[in-house]
Amino acid sequence: MSEGPLSTVGVIGAGAWGTALAQMLASDGRTVLLWAREAELVAAINADRVNTPYLPGIALHPTIRATNDLDELSGLATVLVVTPAQHMGTVLAGLAGFSGDLVLCSKGIEAGTERMMADVARAVVPGAALAVLSGPTFAHEVAAGLPTAVTLACSDGETQWQRLSPVIARPAFRPYFSRDVIGAEIGGAVKNVLAVACGVVEGLRLGQNARAALIGRGHAEMVRFGVAMGAQAETLSGLSGLGDLVLTCTSTASRNFTLGKALGEGGSAAALLGDRRTVAEGAFTAPVLAGMARERGIAMPIAEAVAALVSDRVPARAIVDTLLARPLRAEVEAGVPYAGGEDSLG
Numbered sequence: 650m651s652e653g654p655l656s657t658v659g660v661i662g663a664g665a666w667g668t669a670l671a672q673m674l675a676s677d678g679r680t681v682l683l684w685a686r687e688a689e690l691v692a693a694i695n696a697d698r699v700n701t702p703y704l705p706g707i708a709l710h711p712t713i714r715a716t717n718d719l720d721e722l723s724g725l726a727t728v729l730v731v732t733p734a735q736h737m738g739t740v741l742a743g744l745a746g747f748s749g750d751l752v753l754c755s756k757g758i759e760a761g762t763e764r765m766m767a768d769v770a771r772a773v774v775p776g777a778a779l780a781v782l783s784g785p786t787f788a789h790e791v792a793a794g795l796p797t798a799v800t801l802a803c804s805d806g807e808t809q810w811q812r813l814s815p816v817i818a819r820p821a822f823r824p825y826f827s828r829d830v831i832g833a834e835i836g837g838a839v840k841n842v843l844a845v846a847c848g849v850v851e852g853l854r855l856g857q858n859a860r861a862a863l864i865g866r867g868h869a870e871m872v873r874f875g876v877a878m879g880a881q882a883e884t885l886s887g888l889s890g891l892g893d894l895v896l897t898c899t900s901t902a903s904r905n906f907t908l909g910k911a912l913g914e915g916g917s918a919a920a921l922l923g924d925r926r927t928v929a930e931g932a933f934t935a936p937v938l939a940g941m942a943r944e945r946g947i948a949m950p951i952a953e954a955v956a957a958l959v960s961d962r963v964p965a966r967a968i969v970d971t972l973l974a975r976p977l978r979a980e981v982e983a984g985v986p987y988a989g990g991e992d993s994l995g
């Protein structure tokens with residue numbers, strides 16, 4: 650750990666994950682500036698020491714201070730970005746001149762532009778050194794200090810890791826170094842889509858064999874897409890890929906899983922997504938992910954199915970029937986693990 654006074658860290662986004670990360674970072678006594686877009690939430694956090702709408706029941710450390718002013722974060726050495734993926738670019742525009750380490754913690758792909766979060770941040774904050782923090786991390790567990798491990802993918806390699814790891818690591822929060830920024834991003838974005846699919850399996854009561862099959866074939870889709878996008882397959886079998894996939898595909902603590910479960914039980918996506926306060930990123934990522942896969946000739950039938958489902962185009966049961974009716978094929982094509990293409994099946 651670094652010696653001397655602890656540097657102040659900024660966190661942008663005071664939803665469940667931003668607040669949990671602030672709590673984790675403040676656990677060594679350092680000051681954390683937590684930016685929230687809602688002025689009333691800023692006032693409530695500073696007065697009551699709890700984020701009731703997004704992370705209820707967690708007494709926030711006294712060194713966390715909420716602010717509504719992004720300028721307060723502009724001169725810090727390290728800022729974590731934890732907005733919903735679709736809003737990251739808009740929010741970061743307020744920090745355009747930042748030149749420290751920007752650690753991206755959101756999981757998704759920008760609809761319309763097909764940009765990964767690092768591409769968005771690079772365009773909006775060109776002077777920042779980018780890193781991606783991703784892995785199996787339910788916010789309430791991190792906030793409670795339960796053991797958690799993540800991938801910390803550093804675009805500036807080991808030099809950046811030497812700067813960031815002492816700032817981010819805590820006794821119960823273990824980052825693992827990686828250089829594979831795109832791999833860490835793709836694992837987190839794709840697993841949200843697959844968690845919706847696993848929730849559908851639960852909602853339709855299709856059994857645990859079906860869920861395990863979906864995790865296995867979903868992982869194959871994740872690796873196919875990731876490798877085509879330049880990720881390392883090993884990253885997608887690590888914490889930010891398979892680790893997070895298993896977590897969110899097996900727990901009703903996952904918002905994506907519970908969204909899928911409600912869809913499987915017959916709910917309409919429009920109604921389920923219409924008035925929710927919390928974000929289920931898979932619903933936004935699925936259509937853009939399916940479109941990117943189609944454009945590149947990468948077979949992603951599960952992602953396609955989720956994209957159809959969240960658009961209310963097809964009922965859940967019909968989608969399952971379609972997936973099961975696909976022609977039989979090899980699990981791993983000879984010499985080319987996870988190969989895909991128009992004629993390949995998931």
Ligand SMILES: NC(=O)c1ccc[n+]([C@@H]2O[C@H](COP(=O)([O-])OP(=O)(O)OC[C@H]3O[C@@H](n4cnc5c(N)ncnc54)[C@H](O)[C@@H]3O)[C@@H](O)[C@H]2O)c1
Pocket residue numbers: 662663664665666667668686687703731732733734736740754755756757786787788789926927928929930
């Ligand atoms: N919750 C978790 O356990 C967890 C863990 C790892 C990663 N993440 C990722 O972190 C990101 C944030 O998720 P969360 O769980 O903290 O959010 P949340 O669902 O708890 O809260 C929603 C957040 O969205 C913000 N928001 C709503 N409309 C907005 C707008 N127009 N512009 C900017 N912000 C807006 C709200 O202020 C709030 O901070 C997501 O990409 C999510 O996938 C979440």
Ligand SMILES: O=P(O)(O)OC[C@H](O)CO
Pocket residue numbers: 756784785786787788841844893896897902903904905906928929930
């Ligand atoms: O609740 P979810 O489905 O958004 O998942 C939260 C985290 O991404 C788990 O790692």
